[in-house]
Amino acid sequence: MPEPCPEEWGFDTRAVRAGSFRSDAGEHSESLYLTSSFVFEDAEEAARRFQNVERGMVYSRFTNPSVQMFESRLAALEGAEDCVATSSGMSAILAVCLGHLKAGDEILTTPSLFGATVQLFENYLAKFGVKTVYVPLTDPDAWARAITPQTRLIYLESPSNPLTEIADLAAIGEIARRAGVLSVVDNCFCTPALQQPLLYPIDLVLHSATKYIDGQGRVLGGAVAGPRHLVDPVRGVVRTCGPAMAPFNAWVLFKALETLSVRMEAHAARALALAQWLEAQPEVSRVFYPGLASHPQHALAMAQQKNGGAILSFELRAETPEAARAQAFDLINGVRVFSRTGNLGDTRSTITHPASTTHGRISEEARQRAGIQQGLIRLAVGLEDVADLRHDLEQGLRHRG
């Protein structure tokens, strides 16, 4: 099975080399282990493997070489002792909650979260006696004040979606540690190529690998990484409840990690160029991108992240919410290069109207609280030529009807 990677290897060497395992055939590119179970030499070996007293493969819900390669490479990139892969980002979040929470516990989080995560907390965990409390992402004092004896988990994303607010990971990590509360960061937007939350220290980092880790919109996947004693309860959930990563997906994601660093640099360079250009357009009242000097937390973002990342949003100038929505729809209907889709983390740039899609199912009041206006557009900038993306937005901004 994959050996631990040498301590002295840099990030890019880890991304290309860590977690690699070569079978007796001597393949250079890693094999795909498409099998549900594994055979044993004898009954004694089967007993030892089932009892966990001997390392080795048993059954692909909890042991598979392709999945283990992905887990150990991602652990090496996040600076984690251990990592467990899951079938999707949502199952990674669910597995953390099932592994670490019980009835009566509280989750302390923020409204600036992926919508399905809020629904998981409110519609499902609440049924089992887990309460969720919300504080503003960017105010560490509010996090400290909201901790109660029942708080068991601090949960956040940074940058947030779609307004790219930044959480102070060091301050919030320290608040959690002092209170003896588990801290968890969804690092889906940055990936370890731009930000490594475990350094702050945050206890667990999790991913929707579906996004930038894949980077080409092909497969679903998720992962949870951190110290072994905190990953173990999550691995137990995956083994018993079954949201395991498929070997094929693990193989795709393992290979995708090899280009993560160069892709994230290229995404961010294009995102910055577009953000700067958008700031100068008369139709645009405000641009939200952590790499811009005008971003309220630019300094914090640049201290925590290698660059501003690939996601930006902007607001269209309009007299009324109705006019803003109409202009946003005109722009979205006018583009030809950007894909009209809710997904992000792809080589293809995507354009979304959050108020009617990703945040369309929450109340108007909750949308206002989250700062999501009708004229807001989110871009997940891909890897096309920046001149083509700029031209596409330019003619979209002028498109009517």
Ligand SMILES: Cc1ncc(COP(=O)(O)O)c(C=O)c1O
């Ligand atoms: C920040 C964030 N976390 C988690 C998820 C859920 O991931 P998945 O779709 O892989 O279940 C998403 C999906 O869009 C996301 O954007």
